[in-house]
Structures are given as C-alpha cells and as structure tokens.
Amino acid sequence: MRRYIARRVAAFVATLFVVSVLVFVVVRVLPGDPALVIIGPEGSPEAAARLREALGLNRPILVQYGEWLSRAVRGDLGVSLQYDVPVGRLILSRLPVTVPLTLMSAALMAVTALPLGLYAARRHRRIGDYLAMVVSQIGIAIPGFWAGLLLILLFSVHLGWVQSGGFAGWSSGLWPGVRSLLLPAIALGLFQTAVLVRATRSSVLDVLREDYVRTARAKGVSELAVLAKHTLRNAMIPIVTVAGLQLAQLMAGAIILESVFALPGLGRLALGAITARDLPVVQGVTLFVASTIVLINFAVDLLYVVLDPRIRYE
Amino acid sequence: MRRRPLRHLTFTLGAAITALLIATAALSLVYTPQDPLAMSITGRLQGPSGAHLFGTDQYGRDLLSRVMTGTITSIAVGVIAVGLGAAIGVLIGIASGYVGGWIDEAFMRLVDAIQGFPAILSALLFAAVFAPGIVISMVAIGIAFVPAFARLTRAGFLELRAREFVVAARALGARDRRLIARHILPNTLAPLIVQATTSFPVAILAEAGLAYLGLGTQPPHPSWGLMLREAQSFLSMNPWYAVFPGGAIALTVLGLNLLGDGLRDLLDPKTA
Numbered sequence: 001m002r003r004y005i006a007r008r009v010a011a012f013v014a015t016l017f018v019v020s021v022l023v024f025v026v027v028r029v030l031p032g033d034p035a036l037v038i039i040g041p042e043g044s045p046e047a048a049a050r051l052r053e054a055l056g057l058n059r060p061i062l063v064q065y066g067e068w069l070s071r072a073v074r075g076d077l078g079v080s081l082q083y084d085v086p087v088g089r090l091i092l093s094r095l096p097v098t099v100p101l102t103l104m105s106a107a108l109m110a111v112t113a114l115p116l117g118l119y120a121a122r123r124h125r126r127i128g129d130y131l132a133m134v135v136s137q138i139g140i141a142i143p144g145f146w147a148g149l150l151l152i153l154l155f156s157v158h159l160g161w162v163q164s165g166g167f168a169g170w171s172s173g174l175w176p177g178v179r180s181l182l183l184p185a186i187a188l189g190l191f192q193t194a195v196l197v198r199a200t201r202s203s204v205l206d207v208l209r210e211d212y213v214r215t216a217r218a219k220g221v222s223e224l225a226v227l228a229k230h231t232l233r234n235a236m237i238p239i240v241t242v243a244g245l246q247l248a249q250l251m252a253g254a255i256i257l258e259s260v261f262a263l264p265g266l267g268r269l270a271l272g273a274i275t276a277r278d279l280p281v282v283q284g285v286t287l288f289v290a291s292t293i294v295l296i297n298f299a300v301d302l303l304y305v306v307l308d309p310r311i312r313y314e
Numbered sequence: 315m316r317r318r319p320l321r322h323l324t325f326t327l328g329a330a331i332t333a334l335l336i337a338t339a340a341l342s343l344v345y346t347p348q349d350p351l352a353m354s355i356t357g358r359l360q361g362p363s364g365a366h367l368f369g370t371d372q373y374g375r376d377l378l379s380r381v382m383t384g385t386i387t388s389i390a391v392g393v394i395a396v397g398l399g400a401a402i403g404v405l406i407g408i409a410s411g412y413v414g415g416w417i418d419e420a421f422m423r424l425v426d427a428i429q430g431f432p433a434i435l436s437a438l439l440f441a442a443v444f445a446p447g448i449v450i451s452m453v454a455i456g457i458a459f460v461p462a463f464a465r466l467t468r469a470g471f472l473e474l475r476a477r478e479f480v481v482a483a484r485a486l487g488a489r490d491r492r493l494i495a496r497h498i499l500p501n502t503l504a505p506l507i508v509q510a511t512t513s514f515p516v517a518i519l520a521e522a523g524l525a526y527l528g529l530g531t532q533p534p535h536p537s538w539g540l541m542l543r544e545a546q547s548f549l550s551m552n553p554w555y556a557v558f559p560g561g562a563i564a565l566t567v568l569g570l571n572l573l574g575d576g577l578r579d580l581l582d583p584k585t586a
Contacts, residue, residue, distance in 0.1 A: 011422075011423065011426065014423045015423050015426040015427050015430070016427075018423050018424055018426070018427035019427045019430050019431075021427075022427060022428075022431070023439065026439045026440065026443060027439065027442070027443060030443055031443045031444070034443075037442075037443055137568060137571060137572070138564075138568070140567070140568075140571055141515075141563075141564045141565070141567040141568035141571060142560075142564050142567075143519050143522055143523060143539075143560065143563050143564070143567075144523075145522075145523060145526050145539075145542065146522075146542060146556070146560035146563060146564070149542060149545070149546060149549065149556045149560065150556070150557075150560070152546075152549060153549055153553050153556065157549050157550050157553070164549075191519075248430075248432070249432060252432035252434050252435055253434075255434050255435075255438070255527075256434065256523050256526065256527060259526070259527055260526075260546070270438050271438070271527060271528075273442070274438065274441050274442045274446075274529075277442070279442060279443075282438060282439065282442035283439075283442075285438070286431075286435055286438055286439045289430075289435055290427075290430035290431050290435060291430065293429070293430040293431075293432070294426065294427070294429070294430040297426070297429065297430075
C-alpha cells in the first residue's frame with residue numbers, strides 16, 4: 001500500500017509541475033510579448049517597454065518561470081493589474097461563492113443520483129429502469145446554462161419566487177446565501193447527476209450479477225443487507241471514480257453558471273480579467289482551478305485504497 | 315451473432331435525429347426561410363408566428379433561420395475539435411503504449427495535467443492571450459479530449475504489443491511503423507470510434523457554453539450558445555428566444571448520445 005501511495009504522490013507532484021509549465025507557456029511564451037497583450041494595440045512602445053521592465057519580462061524565460069513557480073508555491077500569484085491587489089487574495093475572496101456552489105451541486109448530485117441509479121438497477125429492464133434511463137438521457141442532453149435560463153424563466157420571471165441572479169452573501173445568514181445558490185446548483189448538477197445515475201446503475205448491475213451476491217441471497221440474507229453490505233460497497237469503486245471526475249467538472253461548470261446567475265465567483269473574476277487584459281489574474285485563476293482538479297483526481301486515487309482492499313495488500 | 319443496426323432502437327433513434335441534424339445543416343447552406351443576418355426594426359422580439367415559426371430576436375432576425383445556420387457552426391466545431399483531440403491523443407497514446415518506459419511516464423503526466431484543463435479553462439487561458447473566437451473554441455475543446463483518446467490508444471497498444479500476431483509480424487521482419495499502422499492500430503479502432511462518437515455531443519455542449527460566455531463564436535455569426543447569451547436579456551419579453559436555440563442543442567446532443575450508445579452496444583463484442 002505504501003508503494004502505491006508513494007507512486008501516486010510522486011505522480012501528483014509531477015502532474016502539478018506540468019500544469020504550471022502549461023499555464024506559463026500559454027500566458028508568457030505563446031503570445032510572444034505578454035506586455036503587448038496587456039496594454040493592447042492602443043499602447044505606445046514606451047509604455048510596453050516600461051511594463052516589460054516592471055513585470056520582469058526582459059529576463060531569460062527559464063529565469064522568469066523559476067521565479068514565478070517559486071512564488072506560486074508560496075501562494076504569491078502576482079498582483080492584479082486591474083485591482084492592484086494580490087491575485088491570491090482576489091481568488092480567496094471569490095471562493096465563498098464558487099466552493100459552496102460546487103459542493104451544493106455535488107451534494108444534490110449524490111443524494112439524487114445514487115438512489116435513482118440503485119433503483120434503476122434493481123428494476124432492470126422494467127418500467128422504472130426505462131423511466132430512469134430516459135430521464136438521465138434528457139439530463140445529459142440539456143446544457144447546464146440553458147437549464148439555468150429555464151429555471152430563471154420559471155421561478156423568477158413567471159412565478160416571481162426568487163431573484164434572477166446575484167448573491168446575497170453569507171454575512172446576512174446561511175439561508176439567504178443558500179437560497180441564491182440553489183437554482184445555480186440545480187442547473188450545474190443536472191448533467192453530472194444524469195451521468196452518475198447511469199454510472200451507478202451500470203456498476204450496481206455488474207455487482208448484482210456476481211456469484212457472491214447470489215450466494216448471499218441463497219443463504220437467506222435480507223435484500224437490504226445484500227444491497228448495503230454486498231453490492232454497494234463493491235459497486236462504489238467505479239462510482240467514486242466517476243463522482244470524482246464529476247466534482248472536477250462541476251468546478252469548471254461553475255464558471256458558466258456564475259455568468260448565468262451573475263454570481264461573483266472565480267469564473268466571473270476570470271471573465272472580467274480577460275476583458276480588462278489582467279493576465280496575472282487569468283494566470284492565477286487557471287493555475288488554481290487546474291491544480292484543484294488535479295488534486296481532486298489525486299484524492300480519488302487515494303480513496304481507492306480505502307474502498308478496494310486489493311490495492312491495500314498489493 | 316452480429317446485431318442488425320436498424321433493429322436496435324437506441325441506434326435507430328439516434329441515427330434518425332443525427333440524420334435530421336445533418337440534413338438541416340445541409341439545407342441551411344442552400345435555403346433558409348429568411349436571411350439569418352437580415353434585421354428588421356419593426357419585427358423585433360416577436361413570438362412564434364406564421365411569418366417567423368421560431369419568432370425573432372432583438373434585431374428582428376428570423377430565429378428559425380439562425381437556428382438552422384447555427385447547426386453548421388455546431389457540427390464544424392464538433393468535427394474539428396474531436397478530430398484534433400483524437401489526432402493528438404492517438405499520437406500520444408501510440409508513443410506511450412508502444413515505446414513505454416520513461417516516454418510513457420512523461421506522456422502520462424502530460425495527459426494527467428491536460429485533464430486539469432476542461433475546455434472552459436483552456437478557453438479562458440487562450441482568450442486572455444489571443445482574441446476570443448471560434449478557433450479558440452475548437453482548440454480548447456480539442457485539447458480537453460486528448461486524455462481520453464491517449465488513454466484508450468495506450469491501453470490498446472499495451473494489450474496488443476505482446477500478442478502472438480504482433481510478435482510473429484516482428485519476427486518476419488516488420489518494422490515499427492508497419493507494426494503500428496498495419497497490425498496494432500487497426501485493432502484499437504473500435505473503442506476509438508465509440509469515443510469519437512460520444513465526444514461529439516460533448517463538443518457541441520462545450521461550444522455552446524463557450525459561445526454563451528463570449529469566448530467562442532462571435533456575433534453576428536449564428537451559434538446556439540451565442541443566441542442563448544443574447545436571449546437572456548430578453549427573457550421576460552420573448553421567452554421563446556431562449557427556448558428554441560436551447561431545444562436545438564438538447565435535441566442534437568440527445569440524438570448523438572443515443573447514436574453513441576447504440577454504436578457502443580453494436581461494436582462491443584460482450585453485448586453483440
């Protein structure tokens with residue numbers, strides 16, 4: 001087990017290193033001269049030269065990368081050109097929107113998809129199964145941002161129950177914050193829920209066909225115990241894999257849903273930074289989100305050890 | 315026993331919807347009810363009517379014509395993005411699976427890293443450096459597909475490179491290029507075709523999402539995502555404006571997903 005974990009940790013660190021190289025290459029190397037990107041076509045050559053000097057763009061590229069990486073590792077992602085505050089602080093200030101949105105969506109996904117997938121598998125090739133599959137096919141086909149617009153149309157424009165967007169903040173209490181994130185979380189989680197329903201159904205079906213399940217039933221073990229003890233635990237390995245990948249996708253999807261519902265999260269920060277040509281912010285946000293996704297994938301790898309004893313005793 | 319494709323409900327339904335999509339795209343090249351770019355100040359934000367079956371947008375442009383023309387954008391971005399992801403992914407997969415060793419290790423770390431960049435994140439990064447546009451959409455979505463194609467190809471090569479027919483071909487003097495192109499790659503194609511089919515609807519969803527954010531297709535070109543972006547400001551005045559482009563995306567993705575599922579069933583020897 002130790003060898004497995006050590007291998008995964010080494011791969012995780014190497015992957016983070018490659019992520020940092022990719023972000024750096026796109027922002028600092030591909031455009032040729034990042035100073036010209038920042039000041040735009042209307043900027044003078046003198047202004048570009050001053051900016052190049054201020055941002056240290058005159059130095060060799062490897063030196064620039066080394067300095068940027070060593071600062072990033074310590075949490076220093078540079079200073080926003082638009083707001084003149086550290087990028088790290090800007091990112092932290094937006095997390096109270098993006099993280100709860102992602103987690104609420106993941107929670108909705110788990111509490112809906114697991115029972116529905118389990119139900120569909122238990123009702124294999126019966127009406128309940130077909131119904132669950134049709135619903136999940138529709139869920140996969142509907143883009144999250146369109147679902148968001150339809151929810152606004154129904155609950156805000158027609159029924160007037162909620163505002164069409166904006167974030168109430170957490171300072172006025174838990175409920176106003178949860179309320180402003182509820183519709184975005186549903187819209188964000190729709191696609192991933194549908195995918196997880198299918199994954200759960202297929203994984204549970206595979207396990208239900210195993211000999212040990214038949215043996216347990218033959219021994220007179222109750223159906224609930226067969227499902228909870230014998231089936232779900234073994235079916236969880238592929239389900240956790242899919243759910244882990246889904247969590248990463250939710251984080252990325254939040255960027256779009258924040259735009260639909262005008263939520264001041266990481267996605268809106270990055271989109272605003274593109275308009276303002278604030279390269280340090282774009283660089284910082286993409287590095288942060290990509291690293292988080294890699295971290296989630298790493299956590300899923302480690303979770304295998306808990307769920308699958310075969311890896312533990314390898 | 316091989317299954318007959320047309321007797322497979324999922325495949326048939328998926329193929330029918332996909333055929334409708336392709337027919338609409340082809341038709342829109344030669345005919346649309348009205349010019350999709352023609353504006354009319356007096357006919358703005360109208361609901362569905364005999365003159366405009368899907369209604370009109372904020373410039374009085376015919377939504378049916380724009381939805382029809384948007385089909386081409388979706389198909390083009392889908393095909394190019396999946397092609398790009400498949401080409402790069404398969405090359406990485408071949409290098410990893412066939413050569414092995416530290417090259418495999420290095421490429422797999424690259425693939426793990428790319429997995430940290432969903433299309434939206436790559437698009438954000440590219441749009442900050444280059445001007446947002448349809449090319450950025452295609453590249454960003456294509457990159458997001460690289461890991462899946464690379465892993466599938468690598469797995470196929472790892473499994474096949476030590477099989478008897480490959481060893482025999484090598485013993486008979488076949489060189490690496492021939493072994494890869496004639497003996498191993500053709501045997502890994504079935505899962506790659508299924509992957510391409512299932513990636514296509516994901517690409518269409520991603521294109522719509524990027525266009526919605528303003529990072530992809532730019533006005534005045536019709537794109538379903540872009541139409542939804544514009545429709546959001548007029549939800550209370552003309553709700554249909556948001557319904558039809560979104561419905562077009564959902565129907566297209568549904569058809570392609572069904573086609574992909576059906577194809578997987580038909581090509582998978584375990585279910586055939």
